[in-house]
Amino acid sequence: MSEPGGSVRRITPAVIEAKKRREREDAAKRLQEVVPDLSSLCLRIHDRADGLGALPLFYIRHVVIATAPALFELPCADNKCEEGGHDVTRPVMTGLRSGEPTMEGRSRCPGHRGDKPCSRELKYLVNADYGGA
Numbered sequence: 001m002s003e004p005g006g007s008v009r010r011i012t013p014a015v016i017e018a019k020k021r022r023e024r025e026d027a028a029k030r031l032q033e034v035v036p037d038l039s040s041l042c043l044r045i046h047d048r049a050d051g052l053g054a055l056p057l058f059y060i061r062h063v064v065i066a067t068a069p070a071l072f073e074l075p076c077a078d079n080k081c082e083e084g085g086h087d088v089t090r091p092v093m094t095g096l097r098s099g100e101p102t103m104e105g106r107s108r109c110p111g112h113r114g115d116k117p118c119s120r121e122l123k124y125l126v127n128a129d130y131g132g133a
């Protein structure tokens with residue numbers, strides 16, 4: 001897994017996307033402003049691809065309510081994917097605003113690897129708790 005190139009700093013598409021995502025997150029409203037009674041939030045992400053040799057990926061993201069942005073953009077699991085990622089902000093925020101305890105959905109990556117479309121698809125399950133009383 002060693003990469004040639006010596007001291008050349010490698011800027012991969014994933015690095016660029018992560019930077020842009022952080023900028024959008026910084027610019028977004030805080031989750032607590034939008035959904036003040038939200039007390040905990042957890043996303044279960046299942047990311048898989050059609051292609052052979054692409055490993056499925058499963059992870060759980062615990063959202064820190066105090067500091068989280070009201071923005072849910074998840075990176076594409078393929079670090080060679082360009083302009084990919086999954087913006088699930090709208091369905092998640094709609095669910096949270098109406099006090100849904102669980103939400104689920106799917107998102108197909110809109111990105112590409114070179115001239116081929118990215119084949120990754122993500123399934124998410126959101127669990128939310130509200131109120132501190």
Ligand SMILES: [Zn+2]
Pocket residue numbers: 076077078081082084085109110111112118119120
């Ligand atoms: Zn992708």
